[in-house]
Amino acid sequence: MSTCDLCVVRNRAICASLDTKELDALNAIGRTRKIAPGESLIWEGEDSVLVANVIEGVLKLSTNTEDGREQIVGVVYPSDFIGRPFGGKSGHGVTALTDAKVCVFSRRDFDAFARDHPQLEHKLLERTLGELDRTRRWMLLLGRKSASEKMASFLIEMSERLNVSGCKVDFDKPNQRHLVLPFSRQQIADVLGLTIETVSRQFTRLKNEGVIDLPSRRDVAILDFDALVAEAG
Amino acid sequence: MSTCDLCVVRNRAICASLDTKELDALNAIGRTRKIAPGESLIWEGEDSVLVANVIEGVLKLSTNTEDGREQIVGVVYPSDFIGRPFGGKSGHGVTALTDAKVCVFSRRDFDAFARDHPQLEHKLLERTLGELDRTRRWMLLLGRKSASEKMASFLIEMSERLNVSGCKVDFDKPNQRHLVLPFSRQQIADVLGLTIETVSRQFTRLKNEGVIDLPSRRDVAILDFDALVAEAG
DNA sequence: CGGCAATTTGACTATCCTCAACAGGGGTGG
DNA sequence: CCACCCCTGTTGAGGATAGTCAAATTGCCG
Numbered sequence: 001m002s003t004c005d006l007c008v009v010r011n012r013a014i015c016a017s018l019d020t021k022e023l024d025a026l027n028a029i030g031r032t033r034k035i036a037p038g039e040s041l042i043w044e045g046e047d048s049v050l051v052a053n054v055i056e057g058v059l060k061l062s063t064n065t066e067d068g069r070e071q072i073v074g075v076v077y078p079s080d081f082i083g084r085p086f087g088g089k090s091g092h093g094v095t096a097l098t099d100a101k102v103c104v105f106s107r108r109d110f111d112a113f114a115r116d117h118p119q120l121e122h123k124l125l126e127r128t129l130g131e132l133d134r135t136r137r138w139m140l141l142l143g144r145k146s147a148s149e150k151m152a153s154f155l156i157e158m159s160e161r162l163n164v165s166g167c168k169v170d171f172d173k174p175n176q177r178h179l180v181l182p183f184s185r186q187q188i189a190d191v192l193g194l195t196i197e198t199v200s201r202q203f204t205r206l207k208n209e210g211v212i213d214l215p216s217r218r219d220v221a222i223l224d225f226d227a228l229v230a231e232a233g
Numbered sequence: 234m235s236t237c238d239l240c241v242v243r244n245r246a247i248c249a250s251l252d253t254k255e256l257d258a259l260n261a262i263g264r265t266r267k268i269a270p271g272e273s274l275i276w277e278g279e280d281s282v283l284v285a286n287v288i289e290g291v292l293k294l295s296t297n298t299e300d301g302r303e304q305i306v307g308v309v310y311p312s313d314f315i316g317r318p319f320g321g322k323s324g325h326g327v328t329a330l331t332d333a334k335v336c337v338f339s340r341r342d343f344d345a346f347a348r349d350h351p352q353l354e355h356k357l358l359e360r361t362l363g364e365l366d367r368t369r370r371w372m373l374l375l376g377r378k379s380a381s382e383k384m385a386s387f388l389i390e391m392s393e394r395l396n397v398s399g400c401k402v403d404f405d406k407p408n409q410r411h412l413v414l415p416f417s418r419q420q421i422a423d424v425l426g427l428t429i430e431t432v433s434r435q436f437t438r439l440k441n442e443g444v445i446d447l448p449s450r451r452d453v454a455i456l457d458f459d460a461l462v463a464e465a466g
Numbered sequence: 467c468g469g470c471a472a473t474t475t476g477a478c479t480a481t482c483c484t485c486a487a488c489a490g491g492g493g494t495g496g
Numbered sequence: 497c498c499a500c501c502c503c504t505g506t507t508g509a510g511g512a513t514a515g516t517c518a519a520a521t522t523g524c525c526g
Contacts, residue, residue: 063373065466071376073369084366086359091366118351125358126319132365133317133324136306139368140296142375143304143426147482185505193376195483200506217491217505233298380514418473431514433474450473450523467526474521481515489506496499 003027007103012079013053014127017119026120029109035059035096041104042083042094051083051110057100058182061092062190072191074135075182077161081127085111097182142193149233150192151202155179155212155220156228175225181218236260240336245312246286247360250352259353262342268292268329274337275316275327284316284343290333291415294325295423305424307368308415310394314360318344330415375426382466383425384435388412388445388453389461408458414451 061074206212213221294307422429439445446454
């Protein structure tokens with residue numbers, strides 16, 4: 001029995017396209033690795049040398065201007081794929097936000113394996129198309145939304161994507177939910193294209209208006225989800 | 234001889250992965266279509282019913298907020314692929330900016346064909362990965378750059394992407410080049426997440442500083458490319 | 467030449483950023 | 497166990513950038 005059989009993302013990651021024998025072959029060229037919060041797996045601008053599946057945790061994809069401004073261009077969760085197969089440089093760094101566990105492959109090995117397994121490439125294509133859709137939707141937020149619309153959109157997105165691990169929905173109160181953010185205030189600012197001060201002010205405003213509560217720095221209790229939706233623009 | 238043999242993007246579009254026989258089969262399920270400037274091929278939010286290759290012209294991909302603000306989330310050129318294969322709704326509209334010619338397929342037909350031709354899916358995957366890289370790079374501009382940095386970045390990107398059709402580089406004067414924009418001022422604003430007035434002011438500023446010249450509304454002569462690079466941030 | 471739409475310009479304003487000071491709270495060492 | 501410290505986050509004041517609204521201008525097309 002390969003270690004993959006125990007893998008929690010076995011049926012959600014791109015590996016779901018493979019049968020047992022193929023999975024053994026893939027497993028032979030990969031290995032799992034733990035990453036601590038703040039630790040990077042891939043650096044912006046380096047040649048693409050490895051790719052990976054996320055097993056546990058949350059990681060950010062980010063780019064920086066020369067003078068140090070940062071923009072988070074993506075956030076990945078368990079079962080997501082990271083890295084740039086098929087050549088080229090990686091256009092963004094990949095850094096863990098929480099304790100994370102990933103299944104890494106050398107890009108060369110992965111490329112060769114993928115080209116021999118069209119089912120895997122198909123899964124990867126579907127995933128990439130979905131990621132492109134999501135990324136383009138985020139561009140509307142970055143280019144056209146106000147700070148308050150950005151914050152509301154962010155909280156909604158978080159409550160949707162953290163569903164599996166980290167967001168509790170009480171079905172008696174569908175308008176309320178609780179989330180544990182994997183982001184610091186600065187990181188939220190880097191996702192939304194704002195400054196940390198503006199993010200902080202938006203949090204306190206939403207709290208004062210009774211839309212959310214902030215039990216601790218990383219916890220957000222959404223008290224009026226509909227109000228957030230109305231504010232998201 | 235199929236019509237594909239005469240196709241100008243035959244060797245650059247995803248079709249390049251197919252041999253003559255396969256190409257005939259693909260050709261059998263597609264047809265070419267002309268699109269006038271301002272005409273849409275796909276609408277935001279509709280079920281994905283068709284996909285296409287761009288043969289001629291430039292098209293924009295755009296999303297809108299409910300209250301009418303627009304963000305252009307992508308620009309496609311000859312040999313680029315458009316549409317959302319493998320289900321889902323299209324997250325953005327596709328509208329011609331210039332006279333355009335595309336090779337369209339029903340999504341159902343294309344999906345079935347693609348699944349039988351791994352080489353084609355591989356090409357599509359490479360193209361999609363590249364598009365995702367480009368899109369993420371644009372997020373840095375939208376989220377973190379000032380109006381002047383956005384304008385400079387835009388003109389640089391245009392001078393690179395219009396190379397084949399629409400941008401003249403005089404090799405005696407590598408610091409100068411001339412472009413014919415496929416965009417109105419409003420559309421430039423919608424690409425950069427700015428207002429039309431800000432775009433206009435940036436144009437006149439760059440002109441006054443001698444960095445560019447504006448022979449007509451759609452023409453830009455770059456007089457000092459290095460200055461643009463320095464200003465792009 | 468006239469009409470219309472796109473663009474430019476100007477004056478004013480709002481939003482968000484910058485800089486600075488303060489507060490809180492989680493962890494460590496005494 | 498408590499006090500202190502440091503880092504993160506919050507709050508405030510002021511300013512700059514880009515947005516808004518309005519008017520003038522350009523240039524394209526019949």
